[in-house]
Amino acid sequence: MHAQTRGISPPTLSYIPAPGNQVNLSLGGAGTTGSAAIQVTPMGGSGSGPFATTGLNCTISGNGASAFSVSPGSFSFLPGSSASAIGLSCNAGPNIQLATLLCNESPGGSIGQQQSWPLRCPAALPVPPSLSYDPQPGSTIAFSPGNALIGSTATASIRITPSGGLGTGFGATTQFNNCTVTGESVPGTIAGFQGASFTFIGATTAVQTLNLTATVRATAVTATLNCDEVGPGSPLRGSPFVIPRSWPLRVNAGTQPAANLRLLKTASAQQVQVNEEFSYNVQASNVGSSPEFGLVVIDQVPSALTILSAAGPDWTCRIDGNTVDCRLPELIAGRSADFNIQVRAPATPRSISNSARMTSLSNSTALVSSATVDVVAPPPEPVDLAIDKSDSADPVRTGSNFSYLLTVSNLGGSAATGVRVDDVLPAGLTLVAATGTGWNCNGSSTINCTLAGSLAAGASASVSIEVTAPAQATNLSNRATVSSNEPDSNSANNADTESTSITAEPPPPPPLRADLGISARAVPASVLTGQNVSFEVAINNIGPDPATAVIFDGTLSAALEAVGASGNGWTCTVSARQIVCTRASIGVNATENLTISARVLPGATGSADMSLRVVSSVTDPVPANNQGQVAVSYQAGGADVSIVKTDSVDPVAAGAQYSYTLTVSNAGPEAASGVVVSDTLPAALSFVSASGAGFACTNTAGTVRCTLANPLAAGASAAATIAVRAPTSGSSISNEGVVSASTNDPNPANNRSTQTTQINDRTVEQISDLLDEAAVDPASEAALPVVSAECADPASALAAVCEEIVDAADDGRIGEVTDALRAIAPDEVLAQQLVLREIATTQFFNVDARLNELRRGGGGFSLSGLTVNSGGQAIPLSLAGEALQAALGYGDDEGGLISPWGFFVNGNITDGKQDLRNASGRVGVDYSSRGITAGIDYRLSNRSVVGAALGYAKFTSDVNTGSELDAKSLLLTGYGSYYVNDRFYVDTRLTYGNVKLDQSRSIRFRVGGMQVDELARGDADSTQLTLATSLGYHLNYGAWTVTPNLGLRYIRNDVDAFTETGAGAYNVSYRDQSFKTTQLSLGVQIGRAISLDTGVLMPQFDFSLNSENSDDPRAQASLVNGSPSQLFRLDQQGTDSSYGSAGLGFVYLMANGRQAYISYRHTFGNDDFDRGSLNLGGRFEF
Template identity: 60%
Template sequence: MQRSIKSPRWLQFALATLTTAALAQALPVQAQVEGNIFPPTLAYTPASGTTINLTGVTTIGSTGSGQILVTPSGGMGSGAQATNVITCGFVGNNASAFGVAPPSSSFTPTSGPTALNLSCTSSAATTVGTLSCNEAPGGSSGANRSWPVTCPAGTPPVPPTLSYAPPTGSTINFQPPNAIVGSTATAQIRVTPSGGSAGSGSAVTTKLDNCALTNETIPGTFGGFNTTLTFVGNTSAPQNLNLTALVRTTAVTATLTCTEIRGSSGPLGPDGNVFTRTWQLQVGAGTPPSRLSIAKTVSAAQVLTDSEFSYTIEVANGGSSAESGLIVLDDVPSTLTVLSASGAGWNCSVIGNAVDCRRSSLIQNSSSSFDILVRAPSTPRSITNTARATSQASSSSIASTVTVEVVARPQVPVDLRLDKRDSVDPVLTGAEFSYTLEVANIGDGTATGVVVSDTLPNGLTLISASGAGFSCGGTTTVSCSLAGPLAPGASASVQVLVRAPAQEATLSNTASVQSDAVDANGSNNSDTETTVVSAEPPPPPLPRADLAIGAQAVPASALTGQAVEFQVQVSNNGPDAAAQPRMSATFATALDVRSAAGTGWSCQITGQNLECNHTGLSVNARADIRVQTVVRPGATGVADARFVISSPTADPLTGNNQTTVSVPFQAGGSDVSIVKTDSVDPVRAAAQYNYVLTVSNAGPEAATGVKVTDALPATLSFVSASGAGFTCTRSGQNISCDLGASLAAGASAAVTIAVRAPTTGQTINNEGVVSSTSIDRNPANNRSSQSTRINDRTAEDIEALLDDAAIDPASQAALPVVADECAIRTSALAEACTAIIGAADAGHTSEVTDALRAIAPDEVLAQTRVLNDMGATQFFNVDARLNELRRGGGGFSLSGLTVNSGNQSIPLALVGDALQEALGFGDIENGLVSPWGFFINGNITNGDQNENLADGRVGVAYDSVGITAGVDYRLSSRSVVGGAIGYSSLSSDVGSDSTLDAKSLLFTGYGSYYINERFYIDSRLTYGSASLDQERAVAFQVGSSVFDERAIGETDATQFTLASSIGYHLNYGAWSVTPNAGVRYTSNDVDGFEESGANEFNVGYEDQSFSTVQFAVGVQVARALSLSSGVLMPQFDISLNTENGDDPSSEAYLLDGSTTETFLLQEQNPDSSYGAAGLGFVYLMGNGRQAFLTYRQTFGNDDFDRGTLNLGGRFEF
């Protein structure tokens, strides 16, 4: 819990007085006011005097911007004395190019920060202005603040350039070709901008304008060109110039000329801003409009119910050219029953009541017709029917309508016929016999209320009277009434059983029939039968059998090619058995009789005739026959069959011995269907697979003109299409295969289409379609789709695809990384992967190789060469000093120098005091100059390492400068030790467009010891560090995709070198010859580092370590020349060198990579042997001064070349 402590009032007053006094001291005199009122102080960000660089400038004339934030603090009170006002503006020669807003701002103790917004208008050069702001605290003059403000130079505005499709100078053909005269054809010019600089205004605007026509063969044909297309700045969005043309009877051409204006209007090209673009326009001659007409008539304007009648549809071509693709459609009203549709040259199909008749062509000034046979409904009505016709050339259908009146049938008269017969004649007295009274309706009307009457003669006794459907009564006069109607063609019979009289007689018995209807022919309404009654028994009667035959077709109507079964019923109505019945039949040629069979029947088919024989048929027995037929495909005419039954047994009633059955039929067409399957699913990306499209015909007729089409999706690449009997063609992605022969009912045929899958995973939906020129009864099965899953390529797939392009260590190092990354859709390398895989699929192996090399960061291997050469710089500089120190221990090195005296050569080291005294320097006591020496040596080196892609060696061309300074001390006349520090700077070009710069600081301890006057041994130990700055170009083009990035990285390295050499001096007069040998071991450690600037191509490098061992053997030749001012010693050396070491290698990884796969970079066969030769001069002067100059050059190695210039000096201290 916090508690507040209130200070005494006197303490508060004292604090307020002190605070006011302090503020008064801090403020300018003008701002000090009484009553504790004073303005706030102002702070500026950036501070006054800081250079402000405006940003946002693009092209010349564009605007740059910047900001100064003014923040008030402190102040007390209100009013003018508590207000600080700043007024700002630009001063100087360039003030007009700059602006500040607001120019004036006021700040009170309660004000918040305010921004001063700076702006400038750019010019071709950088503009510098000065912003000056004056403060007025409390109304008085205050401090002046100023800032240098820089407005960057703008780039010259570049308007976009335009490309055209189709290109300028080409001919533009309007579509569609052969359009209808008077219709409109269209064409398009697609204009695509590119290369414009960002910004707005006329300077960065390109227009396509002022389009006009010349040489238009029929004026007024073309249109749509009076449109201005405007492209501003760096837009890349294309625009279209949409052209139109009125189709005329002849072809029309014209020249379209447009003006392309880039930026501000200038003189006409080619070097100005205005360019002329031209195209030739052409629209082909049109097709005259259709002159088709259609006329529909009916066979009778008035037809009876349930009767058959026909429509005739005539199509005429009154034009001057043939019409093709005629189609007539007639949706016959549902109250009618369509029986058939046919006509010469027409191909008609009937589905339900829809009639579709087609004709391939109709020549000019001719006509053609077809008939539709229908059956009227059973009730009267008025029926209107319309037919419509179209053709390929017609833009709309034409129609014709006809009306028919269906009226009721008139009353049809009834014609009853009575047939009376006795069962036996003569008959014995007192015996029973019967009369059969058969009533037949042979009229067209139905008889109702039928009554049969029979008045029996005297002497006959009625026993019974009966008949199916009859009700009988009476004794002397028998009356039988039929319960139901008697239809036309039907019959019914009554059996009257009687007993003959006891005496002989000749009986005459008459029966009659009548009905409610008027009988058209009353003469056949009665019949008389005479019967003889005899006391003598009659001879046995001959057998009689009433054979009857009936038949029906199942189905009652059919299509061509459809099976029809005739069901034949043969029955024996008695009174006796029928011996050896024979059924014979004759079939119309439209029917193909296949088989016939029935129980007890033996059948034989001969062409269109059939005969079936039975052993015998008992009374009231029935024997059926089934006859199998097919309505022949393509049949015309009628399809009926006539059946006749006969027997050697007498038939008392022959009217029922034959029957005829007719089968209405119409063209059945075919039923072609298609099933599409794929050969494999799922499919690897870019793999080849097949579609099999199997076409079947379910009949009933053969299918002609069978065509299989397949519009391949754009993502699939077509390989081939074939099928037995098919001829396949291709137009773009559209495949069409035509079957050369017809496809029989029940047959099938297949087309195989080979395709290549896309390179990325997806689902492909592909549909195959079959069609034919025959009527197709079921178009619903004419399409079949197949869905195929395409799997993304695996890393192994991609590596195998790119393997042929990995032909050297660099591309081989990139291969596993690229393969793994490209197998992942979300990889940072996705864009490059798409281009590389596409090139590999297209067989552009060299482009893939270049891409793999560019992605592989093998430039890092150049660090080996660079570090070794920087170590060599220090080695050579120290070696140069050791050359001076041979044999002596400080100051001058006297070893190897000689003085000529008479005929002998005396080593300079042995001359001793005399020579030193003569030269005027040296230490008489020690025989040497001074034990201490200081030297400074420098060198300039340039070298080349040739690129060898097969060995993974990167090309390096470098230049370096180095300087080494040191001090040494002579321990004795035979030994010396020293230390040196060396600095070198190297810059190199790596590969085609990469760089590697390095700087090193190395420390060396060295020593030399003479075992005797001639034999020496030297040793050097070096340690130091280096910094490496690498800039790697990642540039390659694959197809139309261009990649150009630069990866920047920097790292540090340490180096350790241990070297030793031996030599032996041989003196020949003034000459000194020194054979020598040496070994040098160098070890380098490079820190891992990461790149930036190359987006997805940035890599990180692991730590590197590598070492080399160099062996050298050589000889040095020198000659001492005494001069008045000193001794000049020219010297020449030559050595043979061999370098052995670790294969330069590095492991790297993509910084934004999606996998852990790494680049394994390694140079193969780095060991080398070479020679080196050097020529130099050492100049010894008085007072301990020395100078030397040496140039050394390698030779004998085609892969490596290095030249080094060493120079230096020494003085004693």
């Protein structure tokens, strides 16, 4: 005010951003340091000097304060000063960190406003670790030992050490891979680098080692190792980066071991036929005294040979074209090792020489061994001619003509040339003619027939010799022979004799003859297993007579089963593999057709054929063509399995359970074995269960496999059901099911099926209905609408815990949901009413103690000491009667101890407890306080006194579990007491003051797999107004004093809005609160004076009945990071109470106004609230 009088005023400060707005510190790329600034601009003001200066001092508070810093922390602004910036920085960690910036203004040296900004430091961007190497890239790596034996192994290594990384995931990953060796002076020497790959993530410091090996050669080997150091993309680096790393390598020349190798190559046969398989054996022997290492045998197999395989114990062989490369790591002294090369000879005769060459690490000069094989043509197949001779009639009438049919067949494997038939006719027969296709016949009594060309293997040729029977009856025997240019392997069938009876009687009519023939074909010629095939059978009658009672008999092989048989005029019966068809007759030169339907069995093996045979009741002159065989080629048809995937509902509410049905069908033709349905669930889905008739299902890391126990028959289907839970936020999810089988599938295109399901965000109402069962008390009911709204918002800061809460509700884990709702609800704030009420009571106790002294004429200085009190009225320290006061020197206006001015200091210690009652919303509070009140008063007259007192109290309390509510108060009380007459008094007290509340709220719960443990802090200012009045009447009975009394108290508290910090998404902002309490007490005090040598002892007893009527504690709050319209409406029910209080005390009065006292008081009659008090005190005058 002095500075303003002189025209000096400090500037006011404006801020960008404005106080109360959250300041988000930003990271400058990959790393851990974030920064931001607040612009401070001074405005107005005049003059200079300290009274024209506005100071600003800034600090950071909150749970995450240690991660933040402010620079500079203090400023001084004069009128006209330029704007400055409050620099903020933070060390980002793996999680988001929160704190509060507090800046205190001091305009002109006085205490000004405190400004605050919530601060947010984001989680650190991932940093891939840097890699260091030992030895460094570019340094030559020498393998050890440096003087190893040739063929032994030398080693070397590179140590890779990560450092400086942060975070997880791809962005925090550095890889070391893609190693190759180039410029190897002896190829194949260096190993150990192939496939080497190391991954380093985030802050890891684990050392990895790349171990290299080398085969020691006779000469030094040099090479270069090249590897890639691969890091992720980032805002600074862009796309993934690759840093080439390379090291020169050196392997010293080895020392020569004393060894002696031998190589021997042999063939399994010296001579083989064309296209015949044979083998080479290659044997290496060590006849020395020390091991031999690194044996390499190269065999350039001649191109005329076809290599089939190359293998041998301990050898590693590979075939590249016609080169066989076999290697043996070690051959110890005195041992041998061999391998075989299986080959096929060429199709033409020749002589083939083949050489093998062997080297070792100790001997680069190749040892050579060769083997020669002659490939020859196979010997010709032998010829086996057979002759069959038959007569056309028997008996034959004398002088009539008949014929002999001579059929020559080549049963051998080669064609016969110069085939000749000789037939010496018996006496009496006369040659008429000898003919046959391809035959040239000569002679009359001895018939010689020569076949032109050759008679192929399996072929036959016939000659017909027509003759005239002799004139006399006789029995004829006619013998024919066959020969060829080639040796005959079976001469026993080179001749055949036919006997014919010649009779003078007319011969009986010849028997009917019908030469039936049968042929068949398969339509189609090739099928798949499980498919049908038609065998089209044609039966013809060459004659010369009709065939009657015709019977067709077909037998199917094991690979087939009969389906049906039909044909015009045929009657058929069919069993599993047997078909029998009959018909009345087949005319001469007629052909009748049959169709036999069969199916190739699934899984069939062996040939699929049908044996055919036809007979009739008429003699068949050529039975050889009455039977046959027809076959169909086939391939495994497999099983055409397919899958169709459907969802049980679409769209699906977020967080809801639904299912996929995967239906597998087998279109055949075979049964499907080893059927497996697999489904890799999208990461957004949560697996619940999987089952299906006949299926055994497992879930491994989100991949569901359902295996069908039995084969799935052709035409059958089976279904598996996978139950899942949708994500808690809306999205479109595509999920693919795949079916496979161990049986060949000819159509894999239908083995996959994808189902797309729309997941809709749950509405607030849906989530509220889901969680409603868990809202079982006022606290959880207050959290229900807020949590429902947050869980319906995919972008909510509570999204992660919402997912767990919704999952728990869907699973029926209601207790977990209730615990979460209770923990999220900030009902701890309701404890403020109790604490504020007890603060008022503390001031009441201290002031009432002074009034009790004044009522009986006390004055001067009073010290009322330790009080442990939870309620009731204070014990008055001066209840002595007038006679007692006179005896102790009270009452003298001039020489006595009474003075119109009085000064007192009263102390108070309070402990109390309110029990937790979830059902009514009552919070549990266990509290203690320390208070002191000092005052001064003035006695207006013997009947009236007025005064004023200033009280300070400090409260600490535990609320519910893990939460705290502390308070500090400064209260000013004006009081007065008036005696209407000598016995009846009226007291009045009016108090007003400020209370500072400091609340820490524990949010601790577990739901599903998430454990939440946060601590929210906030502080609030409160004003308190109290008014109390009491009436009393003293009744004296000798040394006894009985004082009935009646008291009325009114308490009003107004709490300002405040906001929590430190608990991230669980911080809430509280709205203003106001609540009132009225207390009525009716009691009596009884005291008695007992005179002692050194003073007067006064035992005192008090008793009161109390009735308390309060506003039900109510509070409204909203999540700091949530919607401000969604409120926690917190309500504690049934706070009105009635209880009694009883106390016993002793006051000791001594000369010169000295006093000492002790008393104890306890409440009773209230099950939820308990109070006990122990009072100690003393006073003296001066």
